[in-house]
Amino acid sequence: MRLTRFLVPTLFVLLIGAPAWAHGPTPQKVEESIEIAAPPDAVWNIVKDFGGIANWNPALTKSEGKGGTGSGASRVITLKSGGELEEGLDYYSDDEKTYLYRLSKEKVDVLPVSSYSAELSVKPGKDGGSVVSWSGRFYRADTGNEPAPDRNDAAAIKAMKNYITEGLNGLKAKAEAK
């Protein structure tokens, strides 16, 4: 009984969790932004450490960076669910206060998205504050033409949106804390 309970979900994951290709033909997008009552320099100071994202993102319990913000830098993030994702840094600019990264290896059981790249940028807002934008380009978990409801475009968009929104709210709370 115990064994069955363990085996069934495992088999299920093994069966559906390993598509032969890494992503599908039609990318989806999510873009969220938030106004923060703190200067862009101060907000950038919080987010600029690529490997230290867990310091401000409440959706994560842990993050570990490798290679700083240089070419080929990467980080492993641990979500609240316990699942880990590895992300590679693709573009980083202190001047523009922006960086772009990409999922290195898909794990659709952690996030129902089979591939993503995302961009975080800090821009001047009103009254000396900031606007932080976080956008993602990604593919649904099941890239075939008849995905299950928890692996389709809507599921991917919802997961990304929730993840990004939680992160931005956490950043705002941290940046505005006295």
Place this chain on the structure above:
Amino acid sequence: MLRARRLIVWLAASLLAMPALATGNDALVFVANQDAATVSVIDSGADEVIASIPVAFAPAGIAADPSGATLYVTHPERGEITVIDADQRKVVRTLKVGGTPFGIAVSHDGTTFVSDWNKDTVTAADPQTGKVLRRAAVGRAPAGVVTSPGGSLVFVANRESNTVSILNATTLNVVATIPVGRAPFALTVSPDGRWLYVANVQSANISVISIETLKPVATVSAGPMPYGLATTRDGGRLLVASQGAGTVSILDSSSLRTIASGKVGRFPEGVGIGPRDDKAYVANWFSGDVSVLDISTGKELKRIRTGGGSRALVVVARGHGKEAADPNATTNGLQP
């Protein structure tokens, strides 16, 4: 291998009929907008949208026949290809090809070559009926498809296999499979038919392959996530769109050095060249617009609002039938 090489050289030499350039004439730029489910038509004289053609859900790749009279748009989510009449600016028929049609190119006789992202094939299909004439197994997740300027060869970038397949356009036999960088997606051929350029998204570089020897001759670094490629009509410049940096780099084709670079919209994909080699058009997927670039300086001249998810575009001559289309029009499949 030697036989294959000889065959390639023969095919390349015997059928190297360069399409006439549309010099002096204005052109039309057709842009496939994934989210808006439209194809925008831009007049390259005024650089304004003059029409928006509604199409089916999630268009991806676009190509024109050599005369520029007919456009073909793939819909991987629907297993369909939309056929558009360039003059009427409307959909005239839908080819129900099934599967996941993605990259597309059109040969001189009008045959369409289509990659199927999930089936790992390239098919030659009848442009009237969509009926499959021939089918070739290629690498995994075949993306961009282009034909040689003479029309005798078909090239496809196998995204998940890190290779390019070269097919005989007549028989659809695989003549060669060549390793490139990681995640090749877009490709383009020099107008003289000698060089194949392949943009490798994950290794952030461009593979240059000699079509005569079937050997990679150079690898050039590009910006992060290169998703779009085009060569100018005179062959002198190679343009590379970096999705990660939101820029387009302009390289000298001989030295492969970057001579200019410019910011465009967000997450650029497809690149096309204007009729006089002076301007380039870049589809910006995230920002849903098209950047017009000055090819000599890399400066963005104009940003044209098109529609959500502008992905692929093709430049065709106005007054088709008299002038041949953009060489890229016959050779570009998806230029994402």
